[in-house]
Amino acid sequence: MADPRLARPLVRLDKVDKRFASGVLALAGLDLAIGQHEFLTLLGPSGCGKSTALRLIAGLGDPTGGRIEWPDPEAHTRRDIGFVFQEPTLMPWATVFDNVYLPLRLQRVGRKQAERDVTAAIAMVGLEGFARAYPRELSGGMKMRVSIARALVTRPRLLLMDEPFAALDEITRFKLNNDVMELWRSQSWTVVFVTHSVFESVYLSSRIVVMAPRPGRIVAEHRIDAAYPRDEEFRTSTVYNEYCRTISRSLARAMQEQPA
Amino acid sequence: MSDAAPSRERSERMLRIARVVLPSAIALASLVAWEAVVRVNAIPHYILPGPLMIAKTLWTDWGTLQPALLVTLRITFLALAVAVVGGFALAVLFAQSEWIELSFFPYAVILQVTPIIAIAPLILIYVDNTHVAILICAWIVAFFPILSNTTLGLHSADHxxxxLFQLYGASRWQVLRYLRIPAAMPYFLGGLRIAGGLSLIGSVVAEFAAGTAGQGSGLAFRILESGYRLNIPRMFAALALISFTGILIFVLFTAISHLALRRWHESAVKREN
Structure with missing residues (x-):
C-alpha cells in the first residue's frame, strides 16, 4: 500500500480546516499527501469541498486550521502551479496568444522572450494557427484548450484542474481527457483533478480520493493500477467497469455518510 | 446552405441601404412639406422661415455663426476631455479603495441630480471668467456618466x-492594467457616448444662463440674441448647427466605440445565425 511517491510528496495537507466567513465549515481535518507525478482525482458530490481544497493548494485563500506543507521549497513558487477553472475563464478582449501569454506577462517576461514558450504551449493543445483568434471565435472545447495552454505555459510541476470538462459535450470531453492524459505522461507533472464523474476519474487517475460533504472530508481512497497509456479499449474493458463499480459504491457510501 | 447564403447576403445589403435611405427620405419629405406650408400660406419669415431660407441664412450669416460654432465646439470638447480624464481617474481611484468610493460617491450623485440650470447662475457669479464658468457647467453634466459607468466596469471583471491574476502574483497595477481597465472598456465607451451629448447640452444651457449675466459668443448666445432682434431665420440656423454638432458627436463616439470593441464585445460583433 505504501506508495514510494508519497514518501516525499510534492505537497502535504495536514489536518486542514476551512471555515468560510459565513460560518460554513467547508473542510474538516483534511489529510492528504500528493506525490510527484501522480494523477490524483478528488471525487465527490457537490458541496464536498473538493474545489475549496484545490483553491487552498493553489494559495487562493488560507486554511483556517491545519497546515499545507511543501517539502521541497523550490516546488512552491507561483511559476510551478497551473490552474484550470471549470469555465475557460479567458479574457475576451485578448487573442489566444495574449491569453496564453498572460502568466508570463504577469511575471514580467518580455513578449519577444515569451514567444517561443507561448507558441509551444498553443501547439501542445493542438491550436496551431489560432494564435491570433479571439475567444469568441472558438468553440467551447477550443476555449478549454486555450485555458489549458495558459496553465501549461509556465511549465508548472503541479497542474490543478477544477472540473475542467464538466460543461463540454461527451465527444469533446473524451478527446480532451486523452489529450490531458498524454500531456501528463509526456511531461513530468503532477495533476490534481476535481470531478464528480466516476467514469472520468477512473479513466484518468492513478489515485482517487472520495470525499463526503458537510463538512468536506476524505472517506475513501482507491488506487487505479491499470497501465498507461489508456485508450478506448480500456474504456470498454471489464477492468475499467470493475473499477467504476467499486468507485461508484464508494461514492454512494460517501453520500450516505452522516455528518461527522 | 448554398441557396440561403446569397439570399441572406442580399437581405443584409437591403437592410444596409434601407438604414440610410429611409431616414433620408423622411427628412427630405418633411423639409419639402415644411417649405410648401410656408410658401402656400405665405407665412412671414419672422414667424416661421422655410428650410431654404434657413439654408440661405446659414450661408449669409456664416461670418457670425462660424465663430460661435467654434466657441461652442471648443467648450463642449474641452469639458468632455476634462470629464473623461477626471471621471476615469476618479473611477480608478474608487476601484482601488472601497473607503474612497463610499466617501465620495454620494457627492458625485448630488452633483448629478441637481439640475445644471439651477447651479449655472451661481457658478457664473463666483467664477469671473465666463468661459471657465461655462466649462465648469458642461463638465459637471458630462462627468457623471463617465464616472458611474467606468466604476461599474472596473468592478465587473470576471471573479x-x-x-487567476492573484494566483500568478499580479500586482495591483497589473490587475488594473491587464484586467480591470479592459473589462471596463465597453462600460466606459457607453458612458462616453452619453457624456458627449451631455457636454453639448451642458455648454448650451450654461451659455443661456451666461447670456443674461455676461457676455458670450457661443451658438446658444446667438440664439438668444437673434430672439431679441426677431431674427428668426438666424435662430433656426444656429439651432440647426447645434443639432448637427450633437449628431456629429454621437456618430463620432459610436464609431470609436465600434472600432474599439468590434473584435471581441457582444455589442459590436455581428452574429451569423
Missing amino acids: NLVN
Whole structure:
C-alpha cells in the first residue's frame, strides 16, 4: 500500500480546516499527501469541498486550521502551479496568444522572450494557427484548450484542474481527457483533478480520493493500477467497469455518510 | 446552405441601404412639406422661415455663426476631455479603495441630480471668467456618466480571472492594467457616448444662463440674441448647427466605440445565425 511517491510528496495537507466567513465549515481535518507525478482525482458530490481544497493548494485563500506543507521549497513558487477553472475563464478582449501569454506577462517576461514558450504551449493543445483568434471565435472545447495552454505555459510541476470538462459535450470531453492524459505522461507533472464523474476519474487517475460533504472530508481512497497509456479499449474493458463499480459504491457510501 | 447564403447576403445589403435611405427620405419629405406650408400660406419669415431660407441664412450669416460654432465646439470638447480624464481617474481611484468610493460617491450623485440650470447662475457669479464658468457647467453634466459607468466596469471583471491574476502574483497595477481597465472598456465607451451629448447640452444651457449675466459668443448666445432682434431665420440656423454638432458627436463616439470593441464585445460583433 505504501506508495514510494508519497514518501516525499510534492505537497502535504495536514489536518486542514476551512471555515468560510459565513460560518460554513467547508473542510474538516483534511489529510492528504500528493506525490510527484501522480494523477490524483478528488471525487465527490457537490458541496464536498473538493474545489475549496484545490483553491487552498493553489494559495487562493488560507486554511483556517491545519497546515499545507511543501517539502521541497523550490516546488512552491507561483511559476510551478497551473490552474484550470471549470469555465475557460479567458479574457475576451485578448487573442489566444495574449491569453496564453498572460502568466508570463504577469511575471514580467518580455513578449519577444515569451514567444517561443507561448507558441509551444498553443501547439501542445493542438491550436496551431489560432494564435491570433479571439475567444469568441472558438468553440467551447477550443476555449478549454486555450485555458489549458495558459496553465501549461509556465511549465508548472503541479497542474490543478477544477472540473475542467464538466460543461463540454461527451465527444469533446473524451478527446480532451486523452489529450490531458498524454500531456501528463509526456511531461513530468503532477495533476490534481476535481470531478464528480466516476467514469472520468477512473479513466484518468492513478489515485482517487472520495470525499463526503458537510463538512468536506476524505472517506475513501482507491488506487487505479491499470497501465498507461489508456485508450478506448480500456474504456470498454471489464477492468475499467470493475473499477467504476467499486468507485461508484464508494461514492454512494460517501453520500450516505452522516455528518461527522 | 448554398441557396440561403446569397439570399441572406442580399437581405443584409437591403437592410444596409434601407438604414440610410429611409431616414433620408423622411427628412427630405418633411423639409419639402415644411417649405410648401410656408410658401402656400405665405407665412412671414419672422414667424416661421422655410428650410431654404434657413439654408440661405446659414450661408449669409456664416461670418457670425462660424465663430460661435467654434466657441461652442471648443467648450463642449474641452469639458468632455476634462470629464473623461477626471471621471476615469476618479473611477480608478474608487476601484482601488472601497473607503474612497463610499466617501465620495454620494457627492458625485448630488452633483448629478441637481439640475445644471439651477447651479449655472451661481457658478457664473463666483467664477469671473465666463468661459471657465461655462466649462465648469458642461463638465459637471458630462462627468457623471463617465464616472458611474467606468466604476461599474472596473468592478465587473470576471471573479475567476481576478483569482487567476492573484494566483500568478499580479500586482495591483497589473490587475488594473491587464484586467480591470479592459473589462471596463465597453462600460466606459457607453458612458462616453452619453457624456458627449451631455457636454453639448451642458455648454448650451450654461451659455443661456451666461447670456443674461455676461457676455458670450457661443451658438446658444446667438440664439438668444437673434430672439431679441426677431431674427428668426438666424435662430433656426444656429439651432440647426447645434443639432448637427450633437449628431456629429454621437456618430463620432459610436464609431470609436465600434472600432474599439468590434473584435471581441457582444455589442459590436455581428452574429451569423
